[in-house]
Amino acid sequence: MSATFNVIFSGKIAPGANEQKVKNLAMKAFHASPEQLAKLFSGKAVVLKSNLSQEAAQNFVKKLKGIGLVCEIRKKSPAKAQEQPEQPAVEPKPTKPKSIPETDTPVAPKASSTTWDIAPVGTDINPLKAPEPPPAPDTSQFEIKPHGDYLLEPxxxxxPEAPDTSRFSIKP
Known part of the structure; x- marks a missing residue:
């Protein structure tokens, strides 16, 4: 049986990294809510991923280091491996750290409840009224001719006589 490894995060960020920026990137990378993010950065050891091969664990730690998280790899003990497997605190979806946009603005939390309602039948839900159309132009001075008649009087x-073009020539 091959050894399995866990990736552990204890709330540490890379030296010199902007804490708010790292938290925003972690929130996007893990698709985490603000409550889940608070658990991640609580300072307690949290299993981010478990039952990985050593190579997969190292690759995962490299990706997390790219967004500023300092993680460690721990070998899973055989006694724990036979018991019920640990559940990760937050199961991240695979992402490429370079594709995450870097911003210093905090990410707004998602609304937990909505206050949508259905309007009664016949309610005008558009508060903006369409402007009144302009008045029609006065066309009383125009008349319509019968079919087959000339539009202009003959x-x-x-x-007029054709102009004299005998003085012009075309040279090859």
Whole structure:
């Protein structure tokens, strides 16, 4: 039976890292609520992932180090391995630390309850009223001609004479 390892986090962050920035990145990486985040940074040892191979545990710790979390790898004892397996405090979803946007602004917690309601039938739910359309233009001076009639009155004057273009030539 091969050895399994746990990844443990005790609330420590990388030296020189911005604590709020690290917490925001951890919240996004673990998809954690503010309550879960408070448990992670309580200072007590928390199992982030359990039953990993040594290579998988090292890769996971590298990813967490990329967002500023200082974790350790502990070998799982054989007595505990046969008992009921430990449940991680927060099961992270696989993410790439480099794809997490870095911001110094705190992340707002998700609303725990909503106050949505259904409006009664016929209620106008749009508080903005459409503007009144502009008045129609006055078209009383126009008339419609019957079908087949000319749109313009025919002009009986002779067509203008064509201009003299004999002085022009095209050179090859």
């Amino acid at each position: 002009n009986d004057s002779p067509a």
